[in-house]
Amino acid sequence: MAYSDKVVDHFNNPRNMGSFKKEEEGVGTGMVGAPECGDVMKLQIKVQNDTIVDAKFKTFGCGSAIASSSLATEWLKGKTIEEAQKIKNTDIVQELNLPPVKIHCSVLAEDAIKAALADYQKKADGALAEAK
Amino acid sequence: MKLPIFLDNHSTTPMDPRVLDTMLPYFVEKFGNAASRNHAFGWAAEEAVEIARKQIAKLIKADSKEIVFTSGATESDNLAIKGVLDMYKEKGDHIITSSTEHRAVLDTVKSLEGRGKAAATYLPVDKFGMVNPEDVRKAITEKTILISIMLANNEIGTINPVKEIGKIAKEKGILFHCDATQGVGKVPVDVQDMGIDLMSFSAHKMYGPKGVGALYVRKKNPRVRIVAQIDGGGHERGMRSGTLPVPLIVGFGKACELCEQEMAKDAARLTAMRDRLEASIMKALEESYLNGHPTNRLPGNLNISFAYVEGESLLMGMKDIALSSGSACTSATLEPSYVLRALGVGTELAHSSIRFGLGRFNQDDEIDYTIKKVIEIVTKLREMSPLYEMAKEGVDLKSVQWAAH
Numbered sequence A: 001m002a003y004s005d006k007v008v009d010h011f012n013n014p015r016n017m018g019s020f021k022k023e024e025e026g027v028g029t030g031m032v033g034a035p036e037c038g039d040v041m042k043l044q045i046k047v048q049n050d051t052i053v054d055a056k057f058k059t060f061g062c063g064s065a066i067a068s069s070s071l072a073t074e075w076l077k078g079k080t081i082e083e084a085q086k087i088k089n090t091d092i093v094q095e096l097n098l099p100p101v102k103i104h105c106s107v108l109a110e111d112a113i114k115a116a117l118a119d120y121q122k123k124a125d126g127a128l129a130e131a132k
Numbered sequence B: 001m002k003l004p005i006f007l008d009n010h011s012t013t014p015m016d017p018r019v020l021d022t023m024l025p026y027f028v029e030k031f032g033n034a035a036s037r038n039h040a041f042g043w044a045a046e047e048a049v050e051i052a053r054k055q056i057a058k059l060i061k062a063d064s065k066e067i068v069f070t071s072g073a074t075e076s077d078n079l080a081i082k083g084v085l086d087m088y089k090e091k092g093d094h095i096i097t098s099s100t101e102h103r104a105v106l107d108t109v110k111s112l113e114g115r116g117k118a119a120a121t122y123l124p125v126d127k128f129g130m131v132n133p134e135d136v137r138k139a140i141t142e143k144t145i146l147i148s149i150m151l152a153n154n155e156i157g158t159i160n161p162v163k164e165i166g167k168i169a170k171e172k173g174i175l176f177h178c179d180a181t182q183g184v185g186k187v188p189v190d191v192q193d194m195g196i197d198l199m200s201f202s203a204h205k206m207y208g209p210k211g212v213g214a215l216y217v218r219k220k221n222p223r224v225r226i227v228a229q230i231d232g233g234g235h236e237r238g239m240r241s242g243t244l245p246v247p248l249i250v251g252f253g254k255a256c257e258l259c260e261q262e263m264a265k266d267a268a269r270l271t272a273m274r275d276r277l278e279a280s281i282m283k284a285l286e287e288s289y290l291n292g293h294p295t296n297r298l299p300g301n302l303n304i305s306f307a308y309v310e311g312e313s314l315l316m317g318m319k320d321i322a323l324s325s326g327s328a329c330t331s332a333t334l335e336p337s338y339v340l341r342a343l344g345v346g347t348e349l350a351h352s353s354i355r356f357g358l359g360r361f362n363q364d365d366e367i368d369y370t371i372k373k374v375i376e377i378v379t380k381l382r383e384m385s386p387l388y389e390m391a392k393e394g395v396d397l398k399s400v401q402w403a404a405h
Helices: A005-012 A063-076 A081-085 A089-096 A100-131 B017-026 B040-059 B073-087 B103-114 B133-139 B162-172 B246-284 B311-317 B338-342 B364-383 B386-392
Strands: A027-034 A039-048 A051-060 B067-070 B094-098 B119-123 B144-148 B175-179 B198-202 B213-217 B288-290 B301-306 B353-357
Touching: A005 A063, A005 A089, A005 B311, A027 A100, A039 A063, A039 A100, A039 B386, A051 A063, A051 A081, A051 B386, A063 A089, A063 A100, A063 B311, A081 A100, A089 A100, B017 B246, B040 B067, B040 B246, B067 B073, B073 B103, B073 B144, B073 B175, B073 B198, B073 B213, B094 B103, B103 B119, B119 B133, B133 B162, B144 B162, B162 B175, B246 B288, B246 B301, B246 B364, B311 B353, B311 B364
Parallel strands: B094 B119, B094 B144, B144 B175, B175 B198
Antiparallel strands: A027 A039, A039 A051, B067 B213, B198 B213, B288 B301, B301 B353
16 A cells, blocks of 8 residues: 555654653643554643643554654644544545545544543643632 | 565565476466367467476475466465365365464355355464364264365464364364465475365465466375366366466476475574564563464564554654564454464554565675564654553553543
8 A cells, every 4th residue: 555645754753752651730641542453542631721732642553643743742842631532533634645545544533532631631621620 | 684674475586587487488488278189289288287296296296287376375265165164065064174274275265154155163372373273173073074284373483283183183084274374385285195185376475477376185095075166168177277387386396396305594584684673672681572383483583562552653763674463553453363363363463463474585784674673663663652651660561441432
């Protein structure tokens, strides 16, 4: 299978690869997928004043899965929580020119974004409740 | 050293230039139809075919009259299994095969089962991928008419105890078909000693041309009969009609002759190179697991699972080395290798497997380059893997509740 230039670029030069400490303030972590399915994505966001100031990923999976999560971190940076919610897997498919068999990689990336946002929200809500 | 490097010699092999040289006259100059009995063009073609038939038969210790030319091993497997079933259906309809056979065997048997024409037993294999001959014996019923077990596996290279299986088949009076596509030309094959009644093999896996293969059909003790699956002019003693591809057959013959002459030398060289590749990779990369039999496997075969990294991404990171993976992402079915699954390799490790297939034309510097690249990319992708990170943190990955999708 031939990969699009963008997939190859993200694979060879992954953006924002790495991890934040999960407990760190303002960090939301999303982990989706399963090893037996051949892909697991961990996506993390760091939020300050409702804006995602940084994002990081680690991915076990094919080149398209790695590219999808790398692209997701790029897109997340600078977005507000609300804007981040609007990222759709179809946007990723289009940007990376993913073939039909690789669409699940983009779905996984969207799931990872949603999971990271939900985790951040949960932590924020918890902190708020504690403060009260 | 030239890039890309070809290390996928189980899928196909480059043709030996000496094979091409013998083929060339048979395209333009000696173009006759081997079935034309009445003129010099036909005689020249027929003579060439008969020489090739002898070269091929010699390699497997058969008689040249026992070689039936086909388009390749897939057709040979189909002809053997369907041909036997059609011929002996009065006797029974039960076929014994194994779970790690090539798809050409498995899908043929499954298709016959689906159409209600056969019943099949798929024998399990041990953790090295080997069929236990005693399992074959136990699976035999009064209805069994065929045992079809491969010589060497195409993914893990494991060599089956074919001789023992042949003995049991003989003892029970059941025909034994062996898909020897990966083994012929690489390891010694003797259809007499191994008790094989029908055997499939192909030219392009042994440095010959693509598009030609053979089915060995035993002529005596017992005389095996099969029903043709392609009807027409009655070529190949009625077993496979169709004009013989003379240049391909000539090349097939030469390829067999070269394999016979150079097998010992090739095998020793490939084994040494393969062992060096294996040892260097295993030493540098923790949690790398060998798939297949540690010693009893094809000289050029090496199949390793690299925990925490996915196979397709490994291949993508080694674009200038032609390799193959058992990862689902590289197959049309989205399921990881059924062969590795049959050995009891976990799905996640099946996704992480790479097959190295060394061949006659690989050189030491290519192996050096491959060792360096493999270590580099596995290390890089592990850095990128959340699973590796978790394992390093001491998380037991098996205890994690994954959201399977």
